[in-house]
Amino acid sequence: MKQLTLILTLSSILSGCALFSPEYQQPSITPPSQTRTGLNFESNSTDFSQLQWWKKFQDPLLDDLITQALKNNNELKMAQGNILQAQAQLKSAEYAWIPTLSASGMGLAGNTYMTNMTPQGSLARALPSGSVGNTNFNVWEGGFVPSYTFNVFANINQTKLARASLEMQQAAFNATRLSIISQISGGYFMLLGQKQQLVLQQQLIKDLNTLIQLQQLKISVGTSDQTNLKLLQQQYEDASAKIPQIENSIAATENALKILLGENPGKINSSGDLEHYDLKEVIPANLPSAILKNRPDILLAEDNLKMANANVGLANSVFFPTISLTGNIGGASVALSNLFSVGTGFWFMQAAANMPILNASSYEQIKAAKGGYYVAYYNYVQTVKTAFADVDNNLTNQQKMDAAYAASKKSYQALAEYCQLIETKYQVGTADKSTALNARLLLDNSALNLNSAKMQQLNSIVGVYQSLAGGYVVNESSTIRTNVTDN
Numbered sequence: 001m002k003q004l005t006l007i008l009t010l011s012s013i014l015s016g017c018a019l020f021s022p023e024y025q026q027p028s029i030t031p032p033s034q035t036r037t038g039l040n041f042e043s044n045s046t047d048f049s050q051l052q053w054w055k056k057f058q059d060p061l062l063d064d065l066i067t068q069a070l071k072n073n074n075e076l077k078m079a080q081g082n083i084l085q086a087q088a089q090l091k092s093a094e095y096a097w098i099p100t101l102s103a104s105g106m107g108l109a110g111n112t113y114m115t116n117m118t119p120q121g122s123l124a125r126a127l128p129s130g131s132v133g134n135t136n137f138n139v140w141e142g143g144f145v146p147s148y149t150f151n152v153f154a155n156i157n158q159t160k161l162a163r164a165s166l167e168m169q170q171a172a173f174n175a176t177r178l179s180i181i182s183q184i185s186g187g188y189f190m191l192l193g194q195k196q197q198l199v200l201q202q203q204l205i206k207d208l209n210t211l212i213q214l215q216q217l218k219i220s221v222g223t224s225d226q227t228n229l230k231l232l233q234q235q236y237e238d239a240s241a242k243i244p245q246i247e248n249s250i251a252a253t254e255n256a257l258k259i260l261l262g263e264n265p266g267k268i269n270s271s272g273d274l275e276h277y278d279l280k281e282v283i284p285a286n287l288p289s290a291i292l293k294n295r296p297d298i299l300l301a302e303d304n305l306k307m308a309n310a311n312v313g314l315a316n317s318v319f320f321p322t323i324s325l326t327g328n329i330g331g332a333s334v335a336l337s338n339l340f341s342v343g344t345g346f347w348f349m350q351a352a353a354n355m356p357i358l359n360a361s362s363y364e365q366i367k368a369a370k371g372g373y374y375v376a377y378y379n380y381v382q383t384v385k386t387a388f389a390d391v392d393n394n395l396t397n398q399q400k401m402d403a404a405y406a407a408s409k410k411s412y413q414a415l416a417e418y419c420q421l422i423e424t425k426y427q428v429g430t431a432d433k434s435t436a437l438n439a440r441l442l443l444d445n446s447a448l449n450l451n452s453a454k455m456q457q458l459n460s461i462v463g464v465y466q467s468l469a470g471g472y473v474v475n476e477s478s479t480i481r482t483n484v485t486d487n
Helices: 002-020 053-057 060-072 074-097 121-126 152-220 226-260 296-319 360-428 433-467
Strands: 100-111 136-150 322-336 340-354
Touching (some): 053 060, 060 152, 074 152, 152 226, 152 296, 296 360
Antiparallel strands (some): 100 136, 136 322
16 A cells, blocks of 8 residues: 555656656747748758868868867867866766765863762772772764755756756857857958958059159140149059058958967968859758758757756746755764773664745746746747848848849959950050050959959858858867767
Protein backbone atom coordinates (compact mmCIF):
# COMPACT_ATOMS: atom_id res chain seq x y z
CA MET A 1 0.00 0.00 0.00
CA LYS A 2 2.84 2.37 0.84
CA GLN A 3 4.54 1.61 -2.51
CA LEU A 4 1.31 2.33 -4.40
CA THR A 5 0.88 5.60 -2.57
CA LEU A 6 4.48 6.59 -3.41
CA ILE A 7 4.02 5.76 -7.09
CA LEU A 8 0.80 7.78 -7.29
CA THR A 9 2.46 10.71 -5.56
CA LEU A 10 5.44 10.69 -7.92
CA SER A 11 3.14 10.37 -10.93
CA SER A 12 1.16 13.36 -9.74
CA ILE A 13 4.29 15.43 -9.23
CA LEU A 14 5.78 14.55 -12.60
CA SER A 15 2.50 15.16 -14.43
CA GLY A 16 2.37 18.55 -12.74
CA CYS A 17 5.82 19.34 -14.12
CA ALA A 18 4.33 20.17 -17.52
CA LEU A 19 1.97 22.60 -15.84
CA PHE A 20 4.55 24.36 -13.69
CA SER A 21 7.54 24.00 -16.04
CA PRO A 22 6.25 23.75 -19.64
CA GLU A 23 8.52 22.29 -22.28
CA TYR A 24 9.90 24.88 -24.68
CA GLN A 25 8.43 24.93 -28.18
CA GLN A 26 9.82 27.11 -30.95
CA PRO A 27 7.25 29.61 -32.25
CA SER A 28 6.06 28.84 -35.77
CA ILE A 29 6.41 31.77 -38.20
CA THR A 30 5.58 31.50 -41.89
CA PRO A 31 8.29 33.04 -44.12
CA PRO A 32 7.43 35.08 -47.22
CA SER A 33 7.32 33.21 -50.54
CA GLN A 34 9.73 35.56 -52.33
CA THR A 35 11.68 38.79 -51.95
CA ARG A 36 10.89 42.14 -53.55
CA THR A 37 13.64 41.44 -56.10
CA GLY A 38 11.96 38.22 -57.25
CA LEU A 39 14.14 35.65 -55.44
CA ASN A 40 12.08 32.66 -54.33
CA PHE A 41 12.35 30.90 -50.97
CA GLU A 42 12.85 27.24 -51.81
CA SER A 43 12.24 24.17 -49.63
CA ASN A 44 15.82 23.10 -49.04
CA SER A 45 18.20 23.09 -46.11
CA THR A 46 21.19 24.95 -47.59
CA ASP A 47 23.17 26.47 -44.73
CA PHE A 48 24.65 29.83 -45.72
CA SER A 49 26.48 30.06 -42.39
CA GLN A 50 29.05 27.63 -43.82
CA LEU A 51 29.40 29.42 -47.17
CA GLN A 52 32.73 31.22 -47.57
CA TRP A 53 31.20 33.70 -50.00
CA TRP A 54 34.21 36.04 -50.06
CA LYS A 55 36.24 33.38 -51.86
CA LYS A 56 34.10 34.06 -54.95
CA PHE A 57 36.19 37.22 -55.43
CA GLN A 58 39.37 35.12 -55.74
CA ASP A 59 41.43 37.64 -53.78
CA PRO A 60 44.12 35.94 -51.63
CA LEU A 61 44.69 39.08 -49.53
CA LEU A 62 41.00 39.31 -48.64
CA ASP A 63 41.02 35.61 -47.69
CA ASP A 64 44.09 36.11 -45.53
CA LEU A 65 42.68 39.17 -43.76
CA ILE A 66 39.48 37.34 -42.81
CA THR A 67 41.43 34.30 -41.60
CA GLN A 68 43.69 36.47 -39.43
CA ALA A 69 40.75 38.42 -37.98
CA LEU A 70 38.83 35.26 -37.03
CA LYS A 71 41.95 34.03 -35.27
CA ASN A 72 43.22 37.16 -33.53
CA ASN A 73 40.32 39.59 -33.06
CA ASN A 74 40.09 40.69 -29.41
CA GLU A 75 36.29 40.97 -29.38
CA LEU A 76 36.14 37.32 -30.44
CA LYS A 77 38.45 36.38 -27.61
CA MET A 78 36.18 38.19 -25.14
CA ALA A 79 33.20 36.32 -26.58
CA GLN A 80 35.12 33.08 -26.11
CA GLY A 81 35.65 34.00 -22.47
CA ASN A 82 31.91 34.54 -22.06
CA ILE A 83 31.33 31.05 -23.46
CA LEU A 84 33.75 29.57 -20.95
CA GLN A 85 31.89 31.33 -18.12
CA ALA A 86 28.55 30.04 -19.38
CA GLN A 87 29.95 26.51 -19.67
CA ALA A 88 31.09 26.64 -16.05
CA GLN A 89 27.68 27.95 -14.95
CA LEU A 90 25.98 25.07 -16.75
CA LYS A 91 28.25 22.55 -15.04
CA SER A 92 27.54 24.23 -11.72
CA ALA A 93 23.80 23.82 -12.29
CA GLU A 94 24.28 20.17 -13.22
CA TYR A 95 26.44 19.52 -10.16
CA ALA A 96 23.59 20.77 -7.95
CA TRP A 97 22.28 17.19 -8.13
CA ILE A 98 25.43 15.87 -6.42
CA PRO A 99 25.50 15.75 -2.57
CA THR A 100 28.19 17.67 -0.73
CA LEU A 101 30.63 16.18 1.74
CA SER A 102 32.42 18.23 4.41
CA ALA A 103 35.00 17.29 7.02
CA SER A 104 34.63 18.62 10.54
CA GLY A 105 36.81 18.59 13.62
CA MET A 106 36.90 20.18 17.03
CA GLY A 107 39.18 20.11 20.04
CA LEU A 108 39.52 21.93 23.33
CA ALA A 109 41.58 21.75 26.49
CA GLY A 110 41.01 23.15 29.98
CA ASN A 111 41.75 22.99 33.71
CA THR A 112 39.60 23.22 36.81
CA TYR A 113 40.62 25.39 39.78
CA MET A 114 39.55 25.69 43.42
CA THR A 115 38.33 22.13 43.07
CA ASN A 116 37.75 19.87 46.09
CA MET A 117 35.90 16.68 45.25
CA THR A 118 35.63 13.61 47.54
CA PRO A 119 34.90 10.50 45.49
CA GLN A 120 32.54 7.87 46.86
CA GLY A 121 32.11 4.14 46.24
CA SER A 122 34.29 2.40 43.69
CA LEU A 123 35.77 5.68 42.52
CA ALA A 124 37.03 6.34 46.06
CA ARG A 125 38.69 2.94 46.13
CA ALA A 126 40.36 3.69 42.80
CA LEU A 127 41.88 6.89 44.11
CA PRO A 128 44.33 6.23 46.94
CA SER A 129 44.43 9.87 47.96
CA GLY A 130 40.69 9.83 48.52
CA SER A 131 40.13 13.28 47.01
CA VAL A 132 40.55 15.13 43.74
CA GLY A 133 41.95 18.62 43.34
CA ASN A 134 42.36 20.77 40.27
CA THR A 135 42.10 18.64 37.10
CA ASN A 136 43.28 18.99 33.49
CA PHE A 137 40.90 17.84 30.74
CA ASN A 138 40.68 17.84 26.92
CA VAL A 139 37.99 16.97 24.37
CA TRP A 140 38.16 16.20 20.64
CA GLU A 141 35.69 15.31 17.96
CA GLY A 142 36.12 14.67 14.24
CA GLY A 143 34.20 13.22 11.32
CA PHE A 144 32.49 13.79 7.95
CA VAL A 145 29.22 15.60 7.29
CA PRO A 146 27.40 14.59 4.06
CA SER A 147 24.47 16.82 3.07
CA TYR A 148 22.02 17.05 0.19
CA THR A 149 19.54 19.87 -0.35
CA PHE A 150 17.44 19.90 -3.50
CA ASN A 151 14.23 21.04 -5.11
CA VAL A 152 13.70 18.80 -8.13
CA PHE A 153 11.90 21.38 -10.24
CA ALA A 154 14.19 24.20 -9.23
CA ASN A 155 17.24 22.12 -10.21
CA ILE A 156 15.68 21.15 -13.54
CA ASN A 157 14.88 24.74 -14.45
CA GLN A 158 18.23 26.06 -13.22
CA THR A 159 19.86 23.64 -15.65
CA LYS A 160 17.55 24.76 -18.47
CA LEU A 161 18.36 28.36 -17.66
CA ALA A 162 22.11 27.73 -17.66
CA ARG A 163 21.91 25.79 -20.93
CA ALA A 164 19.96 28.58 -22.63
CA SER A 165 22.50 31.09 -21.30
CA LEU A 166 25.32 29.04 -22.83
CA GLU A 167 23.50 28.88 -26.16
CA MET A 168 23.03 32.64 -25.99
CA GLN A 169 26.75 33.22 -25.48
CA GLN A 170 27.51 30.94 -28.43
CA ALA A 171 25.06 32.90 -30.58
CA ALA A 172 26.71 36.15 -29.44
CA PHE A 173 30.09 34.66 -30.40
CA ASN A 174 28.77 33.79 -33.86
CA ALA A 175 27.23 37.25 -34.20
CA THR A 176 30.67 38.72 -33.52
CA ARG A 177 32.23 36.46 -36.17
CA LEU A 178 29.59 37.47 -38.71
CA SER A 179 30.15 41.15 -37.94
CA ILE A 180 33.93 40.79 -38.25
CA ILE A 181 33.68 39.04 -41.62
CA SER A 182 31.42 41.82 -42.90
CA GLN A 183 33.61 44.60 -41.50
CA ILE A 184 36.81 43.10 -42.90
CA SER A 185 35.38 42.51 -46.38
CA GLY A 186 33.54 45.83 -46.48
CA GLY A 187 36.58 47.70 -45.13
CA TYR A 188 38.89 45.98 -47.61
CA PHE A 189 36.71 46.89 -50.60
CA MET A 190 36.48 50.44 -49.28
CA LEU A 191 40.25 50.64 -48.93
CA LEU A 192 40.79 49.49 -52.52
CA GLY A 193 38.21 52.00 -53.70
CA GLN A 194 39.78 54.84 -51.70
CA LYS A 195 43.24 54.10 -53.07
CA GLN A 196 41.83 54.04 -56.61
CA GLN A 197 39.99 57.28 -55.85
CA LEU A 198 43.29 58.87 -54.81
CA VAL A 199 44.91 57.84 -58.11
CA LEU A 200 41.97 59.14 -60.14
CA GLN A 201 41.85 62.41 -58.20
CA GLN A 202 45.56 62.94 -58.78
CA GLN A 203 45.00 62.35 -62.51
CA LEU A 204 42.20 64.92 -62.50
CA ILE A 205 44.49 67.46 -60.82
CA LYS A 206 47.22 66.70 -63.34
CA ASP A 207 44.86 67.26 -66.30
CA LEU A 208 43.54 70.47 -64.72
CA ASN A 209 47.08 71.73 -64.30
CA THR A 210 47.83 70.98 -67.97
CA LEU A 211 44.73 72.89 -69.02
CA ILE A 212 45.69 75.83 -66.76
CA GLN A 213 49.13 75.97 -68.37
CA LEU A 214 47.52 75.97 -71.82
CA GLN A 215 45.15 78.76 -70.74
CA GLN A 216 48.07 80.82 -69.42
CA LEU A 217 49.81 80.36 -72.76
CA LYS A 218 46.73 81.61 -74.57
CA ILE A 219 46.58 84.65 -72.31
CA SER A 220 50.25 85.40 -72.97
CA VAL A 221 49.69 85.44 -76.73
CA GLY A 222 46.44 87.40 -76.42
CA THR A 223 44.03 84.70 -77.61
CA SER A 224 42.16 84.44 -74.27
CA ASP A 225 41.45 86.38 -71.11
CA GLN A 226 41.56 85.72 -67.36
CA THR A 227 37.94 84.49 -67.11
CA ASN A 228 38.52 80.85 -68.04
CA LEU A 229 41.80 80.80 -66.13
CA LYS A 230 40.18 81.81 -62.84
CA LEU A 231 37.49 79.15 -63.25
CA LEU A 232 40.11 76.50 -63.94
CA GLN A 233 42.18 77.60 -60.96
CA GLN A 234 39.11 77.32 -58.71
CA GLN A 235 38.48 73.79 -60.01
CA TYR A 236 42.12 72.92 -59.46
CA GLU A 237 42.12 74.11 -55.84
CA ASP A 238 38.83 72.36 -55.17
CA ALA A 239 40.21 69.10 -56.57
CA SER A 240 43.47 69.51 -54.63
CA ALA A 241 41.56 70.04 -51.36
CA LYS A 242 40.09 66.53 -51.70
CA ILE A 243 43.50 64.85 -51.64
CA PRO A 244 44.07 65.25 -47.85
CA GLN A 245 40.50 64.10 -47.23
CA ILE A 246 41.01 60.94 -49.25
CA GLU A 247 44.38 60.25 -47.60
CA ASN A 248 42.78 60.70 -44.18
CA SER A 249 40.01 58.25 -45.13
CA ILE A 250 42.60 55.71 -46.27
CA ALA A 251 44.46 55.99 -42.96
CA ALA A 252 41.24 55.59 -40.96
CA THR A 253 40.19 52.53 -42.98
CA GLU A 254 43.63 50.91 -42.62
CA ASN A 255 43.62 51.51 -38.87
CA ALA A 256 40.11 50.07 -38.53
CA LEU A 257 41.19 46.94 -40.40
CA LYS A 258 44.30 46.63 -38.23
CA ILE A 259 42.22 46.80 -35.05
CA LEU A 260 39.93 44.08 -36.42
CA LEU A 261 43.05 41.99 -37.00
CA GLY A 262 44.06 42.46 -33.37
CA GLU A 263 47.10 44.53 -34.38
CA ASN A 264 48.39 48.05 -33.80
CA PRO A 265 47.34 50.78 -36.26
CA GLY A 266 49.39 50.87 -39.45
CA LYS A 267 49.41 50.52 -43.21
CA ILE A 268 47.96 47.63 -45.16
CA ASN A 269 49.75 46.77 -48.38
CA SER A 270 46.87 46.34 -50.81
CA SER A 271 47.02 46.94 -54.54
CA GLY A 272 43.90 45.28 -55.93
CA ASP A 273 41.61 46.79 -58.57
CA LEU A 274 37.88 46.75 -57.95
CA GLU A 275 37.18 46.56 -61.67
CA HIS A 276 38.91 43.18 -61.90
CA TYR A 277 36.33 41.45 -59.71
CA ASP A 278 33.95 39.15 -61.55
CA LEU A 279 30.62 39.55 -59.79
CA LYS A 280 28.66 37.05 -61.88
CA GLU A 281 26.78 34.55 -59.71
CA VAL A 282 28.06 36.15 -56.52
CA ILE A 283 24.47 36.55 -55.32
CA PRO A 284 22.47 33.26 -55.10
CA ALA A 285 19.66 32.73 -57.60
CA ASN A 286 17.22 31.57 -54.91
CA LEU A 287 17.10 31.27 -51.13
CA PRO A 288 16.34 28.26 -48.93
CA SER A 289 13.18 28.61 -46.83
CA ALA A 290 15.25 27.97 -43.68
CA ILE A 291 17.71 30.72 -44.58
CA LEU A 292 17.19 32.68 -41.36
CA LYS A 293 17.33 29.83 -38.86
CA ASN A 294 21.07 30.38 -38.38
CA ARG A 295 21.07 34.17 -38.13
CA PRO A 296 22.77 34.94 -34.78
CA ASP A 297 20.27 37.66 -33.86
CA ILE A 298 17.40 35.20 -34.27
CA LEU A 299 19.27 32.57 -32.28
CA LEU A 300 19.87 35.14 -29.54
CA ALA A 301 16.17 36.03 -29.46
CA GLU A 302 15.23 32.35 -29.27
CA ASP A 303 17.74 31.67 -26.49
CA ASN A 304 16.27 34.60 -24.58
CA LEU A 305 12.84 33.01 -25.02
CA LYS A 306 14.18 29.70 -23.68
CA MET A 307 15.56 31.49 -20.63
CA ALA A 308 12.20 33.19 -20.06
CA ASN A 309 10.51 29.80 -20.29
CA ALA A 310 12.91 28.36 -17.72
CA ASN A 311 12.29 31.35 -15.44
CA VAL A 312 8.58 30.54 -15.42
CA GLY A 313 9.37 27.00 -14.23
CA LEU A 314 11.86 28.34 -11.72
CA ALA A 315 9.28 30.73 -10.24
CA ASN A 316 6.76 27.89 -9.95
CA SER A 317 9.27 25.57 -8.30
CA VAL A 318 8.83 27.43 -5.00
CA PHE A 319 5.56 25.52 -4.55
CA PHE A 320 7.39 22.19 -4.57
CA PRO A 321 9.18 20.92 -1.47
CA THR A 322 12.83 21.64 -0.84
CA ILE A 323 14.32 18.52 0.73
CA SER A 324 17.39 18.53 2.98
CA LEU A 325 19.30 15.43 3.95
CA THR A 326 22.28 15.60 6.27
CA GLY A 327 24.25 13.39 8.63
CA ASN A 328 27.46 13.02 10.59
CA ILE A 329 29.88 10.19 11.09
CA GLY A 330 33.14 10.13 13.08
CA GLY A 331 34.64 9.75 16.53
CA ALA A 332 34.89 11.74 19.78
CA SER A 333 36.55 11.60 23.17
CA VAL A 334 36.15 13.25 26.56
CA ALA A 335 39.05 13.03 28.93
CA LEU A 336 39.76 14.19 32.47
CA SER A 337 43.45 13.51 32.58
CA ASN A 338 43.54 12.69 36.29
CA LEU A 339 40.39 10.57 36.29
CA PHE A 340 39.28 8.82 33.11
CA SER A 341 38.89 9.18 29.32
CA VAL A 342 36.10 8.01 27.06
CA GLY A 343 36.28 7.53 23.30
CA THR A 344 33.49 6.54 20.91
CA GLY A 345 32.48 6.40 17.25
CA PHE A 346 29.12 7.82 16.19
CA TRP A 347 26.83 8.49 13.24
CA PHE A 348 23.43 10.04 12.72
CA MET A 349 21.19 11.17 9.86
CA GLN A 350 18.37 13.66 9.59
CA ALA A 351 15.95 14.68 6.86
CA ALA A 352 13.68 17.69 6.44
CA ALA A 353 11.40 19.12 3.78
CA ASN A 354 9.73 22.48 3.53
CA MET A 355 7.46 24.28 1.12
CA PRO A 356 5.44 27.47 1.43
CA ILE A 357 1.75 27.28 2.24
CA LEU A 358 1.01 30.98 2.01
CA ASN A 359 3.44 33.33 0.28
CA ALA A 360 1.72 36.10 -1.66
CA SER A 361 4.94 37.46 -3.18
CA SER A 362 5.60 34.09 -4.87
CA TYR A 363 2.42 34.45 -6.92
CA GLU A 364 3.52 37.87 -8.10
CA GLN A 365 6.95 36.52 -9.00
CA ILE A 366 5.26 33.90 -11.17
CA LYS A 367 3.21 36.61 -12.88
CA ALA A 368 6.40 38.59 -13.46
CA ALA A 369 8.09 35.53 -14.97
CA LYS A 370 5.14 34.94 -17.28
CA GLY A 371 5.21 38.60 -18.29
CA GLY A 372 8.91 38.22 -19.12
CA TYR A 373 8.06 35.19 -21.25
CA TYR A 374 5.48 37.15 -23.25
CA VAL A 375 8.02 39.93 -23.83
CA ALA A 376 10.62 37.42 -25.00
CA TYR A 377 8.07 35.67 -27.23
CA TYR A 378 7.04 38.79 -29.10
CA ASN A 379 10.63 39.99 -29.23
CA TYR A 380 11.45 36.74 -31.04
CA VAL A 381 8.56 37.24 -33.47
CA GLN A 382 9.65 40.83 -34.09
CA THR A 383 13.28 39.78 -34.60
CA VAL A 384 12.27 37.22 -37.23
CA LYS A 385 10.04 39.70 -39.06
CA THR A 386 12.80 42.30 -38.96
CA ALA A 387 15.24 39.73 -40.34
CA PHE A 388 12.95 39.10 -43.32
CA ALA A 389 12.81 42.84 -43.94
CA ASP A 390 16.60 43.10 -43.57
CA VAL A 391 17.14 40.42 -46.23
CA ASP A 392 14.63 42.08 -48.54
CA ASN A 393 16.17 45.53 -48.02
CA ASN A 394 19.71 44.35 -48.72
CA LEU A 395 18.73 42.36 -51.79
CA THR A 396 16.80 45.36 -53.11
CA ASN A 397 19.74 47.67 -52.38
CA GLN A 398 22.13 45.27 -54.12
CA GLN A 399 19.87 45.10 -57.16
CA LYS A 400 19.69 48.90 -57.36
CA MET A 401 23.46 49.26 -56.88
CA ASP A 402 23.98 46.82 -59.75
CA ALA A 403 21.75 49.00 -61.92
CA ALA A 404 23.51 52.20 -60.80
CA TYR A 405 26.92 50.70 -61.53
CA ALA A 406 25.77 49.48 -64.95
CA ALA A 407 24.53 52.99 -65.81
CA SER A 408 27.78 54.57 -64.57
CA LYS A 409 29.81 52.16 -66.65
CA LYS A 410 27.80 52.93 -69.79
CA SER A 411 28.32 56.64 -69.14
CA TYR A 412 32.07 56.12 -68.71
CA GLN A 413 32.32 54.02 -71.85
CA ALA A 414 30.41 56.65 -73.86
CA LEU A 415 32.74 59.38 -72.59
CA ALA A 416 35.77 57.21 -73.34
CA GLU A 417 34.58 56.87 -76.94
CA TYR A 418 33.92 60.61 -77.11
CA CYS A 419 37.44 61.37 -75.81
CA GLN A 420 38.88 59.00 -78.39
CA LEU A 421 37.04 60.80 -81.18
CA ILE A 422 38.15 64.24 -79.93
CA GLU A 423 41.72 63.01 -79.61
CA THR A 424 41.60 61.76 -83.18
CA LYS A 425 40.26 65.10 -84.37
CA TYR A 426 42.99 66.88 -82.44
CA GLN A 427 45.62 64.69 -84.06
CA VAL A 428 44.36 65.55 -87.55
CA GLY A 429 43.93 69.24 -86.69
CA THR A 430 40.13 69.49 -86.68
CA ALA A 431 39.90 70.08 -82.92
CA ASP A 432 42.09 72.16 -80.63
CA LYS A 433 43.99 70.99 -77.59
CA SER A 434 41.62 72.73 -75.14
CA THR A 435 38.70 70.68 -76.42
CA ALA A 436 40.72 67.48 -76.03
CA LEU A 437 41.77 68.38 -72.48
CA ASN A 438 38.21 69.31 -71.45
CA ALA A 439 37.04 65.97 -72.78
CA ARG A 440 39.75 64.34 -70.66
CA LEU A 441 38.44 66.19 -67.56
CA LEU A 442 34.95 64.86 -68.23
CA LEU A 443 36.39 61.35 -68.45
CA ASP A 444 38.33 61.83 -65.18
CA ASN A 445 35.15 62.82 -63.32
CA SER A 446 33.27 59.94 -64.89
CA ALA A 447 36.00 57.54 -63.71
CA LEU A 448 35.60 58.89 -60.16
CA ASN A 449 31.83 58.35 -60.37
CA LEU A 450 32.34 54.82 -61.69
CA ASN A 451 34.76 54.02 -58.86
CA SER A 452 32.24 55.27 -56.29
CA ALA A 453 29.47 53.19 -57.88
CA LYS A 454 31.70 50.10 -57.74
CA MET A 455 32.42 50.65 -54.04
CA GLN A 456 28.70 50.92 -53.36
CA GLN A 457 28.00 47.80 -55.40
CA LEU A 458 30.55 45.75 -53.47
CA ASN A 459 29.33 47.15 -50.17
CA SER A 460 25.79 46.09 -51.09
CA ILE A 461 27.03 42.51 -51.66
CA VAL A 462 28.60 42.50 -48.21
CA GLY A 463 25.27 43.70 -46.81
CA VAL A 464 23.41 40.86 -48.53
CA TYR A 465 25.62 38.16 -47.06
CA GLN A 466 25.53 39.74 -43.63
CA SER A 467 21.72 39.66 -43.73
CA LEU A 468 21.88 36.03 -44.90
CA ALA A 469 24.31 35.20 -42.04
CA GLY A 470 26.84 33.95 -44.55
CA GLY A 471 30.11 32.28 -43.64
CA TYR A 472 30.47 32.66 -39.87
CA VAL A 473 30.85 28.90 -39.32
CA VAL A 474 34.30 28.64 -40.89
CA ASN A 475 37.83 28.05 -39.66
CA GLU A 476 36.60 25.86 -36.85
CA SER A 477 40.07 25.52 -35.32
CA SER A 478 39.78 29.10 -34.08
CA THR A 479 36.39 28.67 -32.40
CA ILE A 480 35.12 27.21 -29.16
CA ARG A 481 32.58 24.52 -29.98
CA THR A 482 30.25 23.06 -27.38
CA ASN A 483 27.42 20.68 -28.15
CA VAL A 484 25.05 21.81 -25.45
CA THR A 485 22.51 19.12 -26.34
CA ASP A 486 24.85 16.57 -24.83
CA ASN A 487 24.83 18.25 -21.42
